[in-house]
Amino acid sequence: MTYEQAVEQIDSLPRFGLTPDLDHMRILLSRIGNPQNALQFIHVAGTNGKGSTCAMIASVLRKSHYRVGLFISPHISDFCERIQVNGGMIPHRNLIQLTEGLMTVVRQLADEGIIITEFEMITAMGLWWFQQQKCEIVVLEVGLGGRLDATNVIEKSLCSVITHLALDHTSILGNTIGQIAYEKCGIMKEGGVTVCYPEQDPQAMEVIQKAAEERHNRLIVADLSEIQLLSEELSGTVLGYRGMMIHLPLLGDHQIRNACTVLAVLRYLKEDLQMHINEHSLTAGFLGVSMPARFEILQERPLCILDGGHNPDGMQSLAKALKRYLPGKRLVAVTGMMKDKDVLHAIETCKDVFSEVITLPVESPRSMSAEELAECWRKIGVSAQVGEYPEQAIAMAVDMAGKNGATVICGSLYLAGELRRMAIDLLRLL
Numbered sequence: 021m022t023y024e025q026a027v028e029q030i031d032s033l034p035r036f037g038l039t040p041d042l043d044h045m046r047i048l049l050s051r052i053g054n055p056q057n058a059l060q061f062i063h064v065a066g067t068n069g070k071g072s073t074c075a076m077i078a079s080v081l082r083k084s085h086y087r088v089g090l091f092i093s094p095h096i097s098d099f100c101e102r103i104q105v106n107g108g109m110i111p112h113r114n115l116i117q118l119t120e121g122l123m124t125v126v127r128q129l130a131d132e133g134i135i136i137t138e139f140e141m142i143t144a145m146g147l148w149w150f151q152q153q154k155c156e157i158v159v160l161e162v163g164l165g166g167r168l169d170a171t172n173v174i175e176k177s178l179c180s181v182i183t184h185l186a187l188d189h190t191s192i193l194g195n196t197i198g199q200i201a202y203e204k205c206g207i208m209k210e211g212g213v214t215v216c217y218p219e220q221d222p223q224a225m226e227v228i229q230k231a232a233e234e235r236h237n238r239l240i241v242a243d244l245s246e247i248q249l250l251s252e253e254l255s256g257t258v259l260g261y262r263g264m265m266i267h268l269p270l271l272g273d274h275q276i277r278n279a280c281t282v283l284a285v286l287r288y289l290k291e292d293l294q295m296h297i298n299e300h301s302l303t304a305g306f307l308g309v310s311m312p313a314r315f316e317i318l319q320e321r322p323l324c325i326l327d328g329g330h331n332p333d334g335m336q337s338l339a340k341a342l343k344r345y346l347p348g349k350r351l352v353a354v355t356g357m358m359k360d361k362d363v364l365h366a367i368e369t370c371k372d373v374f375s376e377v378i379t380l381p382v383e384s385p386r387s388m389s390a391e392e393l394a395e396c397w398r399k400i401g402v403s404a405q406v407g408e409y410p411e412q413a414i415a416m417a418v419d420m421a422g423k424n425g426a427t428v429i430c431g432s433l434y435l436a437g438e439l440r441r442m443a444i445d446l447l448r449l450l
Contacts, residue, residue: 023112026119027099033126033138044129045140045170051125052144055151056174059089062159062285063174065166065204066183066217068334069278072270072311073183076282078159080305082106084297089150089158091171093142096312096328096437103146105153118145139163143170167206178293180207180214180237181285184274185224186333187362198223205231213288217281218242242277242284249276254317254345264299267307271315272341279306313436315341319447322418323426326440328433332362336369338430343373350425352417354407356380356435359388366431368400374428376420377404378413382435410439411446418450 021029037044049056062077064070071092078090088106095101100109110118122145126136143163150158157178162169185201201224208214214237216228232239248260256269257276261283268279286302289295313328315338323346329338342351353374357363377397379390388396390406397404407413417427429439 021116021120023099023116026112026116029119029123030099030138030141033136033141035138037137037140038135040168042168042170042173044134044136045143045173047134048122048125048129048136048140048144049147049173051129052122052148053151055147058151059147059155059158059174061174061177062157062179062181063162063171063177063207064160064181064183065162065169065207066181067186067200067204068329068331068337069183069217069274069281070161072275072278072309072314073181073282074159074161075311076268076279076306076309077181077285078104079107079308080282080286080297080302081157081159083301083305083308084295085301086295087154087156089146089153089155089160091143091146091150091158092161093139093163094433094437096433097440102142103149105150105155110149114149115145118148122148137170140170143173162204162207165203165206167203169207172207176209177207177212179285179288180209180212181281182207182214182216182220182228183278183281184217184333185220186331196223197221198227200224201227202231208232208235208237211236213238213240213292215240215281215285215288216242218244218277240284240288242281244277244280247276247280247283252345254320264303266303269307269309270311271345272337273344274337275314312440313433318429318440318444322421322423322447322450324414324418324443324447325426325428325430326436326443327428327430328436329430332365332369335366335430338428339370339373342370342428346426350375350421352421352425352427353377353431354380354410354413354417354427354429354439355393355431356382356390357388357393357431358382358384358386358434359392360386363388363393363396364400367397367402371400371402374402375425376417377402378407378417379404380407380410380413380435382432383438384434410442414439414443414446415450418447 090104103110250258259266290297318324379393394404
């Protein structure tokens, strides 16, 4: 089996299960020795900011000399980004080995009438790898929701983390912020500790507080007043925190709030659990954070930004960041989106940001067609045209933006993954 064949086999599994519970996931894990029981977790749920929050926590813990597993989704360029140990992706050869072993179990379960989904397979693979690698802590990102997510088979966690909550996946999680909060709060464990992103929607906060009370959780709400914005430019953000200067190579108000959430988590780990986190490991950890496709500067001349914001909340954060860091510049978007997203509300947040939009399809059966997406932009008064193919679309956008403008590739993490390497190579030639 090759790496490509392994990924193809994983992708061949159904996206959603037939039963609304975690029974199949528990059975799968039991067949491979319940690796999750040998691990300690920081469990992270939320609508947006999960990936950045997980990356920050994992980076600081690595710099604190812990052996850290990191489980995130989706990937940008390589499937193995989803499963990392101490900053290194699972090697292709090991991914192949785990796929072969797990697919044998998955086929046996199918013969018994137990169907395993794609994400259940990936989660089991990650947990198995982290156990084999003897990880001391695993930073575990929820895939979808929380209550019924495959990652929620873990029985306890060092702490649960709730990032920013907003409307997304409404057909699955509910069409109100309260219903979505209820699903996300499903990761809270009885008698545990939960750290919450600052300034949540009041309706979401009400649900979070109620869930914490019902499950006897200590609820720590991150306090924005504890950090100070010292400076910000395209290279990153500098924050003040308890006499320290923290350099974060990420941009935007949402990343400042994510960092505030992470600092609350780290303070709890240090002060209450007596973990060895000092000033050096904290500042070095933040400085070492790398998050592809989160307002990522692919090249400065010509300026090209890659962002994976894919729902109204994510696109609004992108719009705010573009207005803040690139005021008055001519901005041209290259964009593709999934048809199961709230596309019109998402793009409306950017209607006064882009001078021109070039649309592309995403390589997914869930993709909205480039023609339909272009028409959506036109409906809100933004000039849009359909790109012929990615290289042509990027080159056209760079030309339209001009030497003083910027190209912004956005709308989907899947699109970001498809175009990232291609864009980097192409921009070097322009």
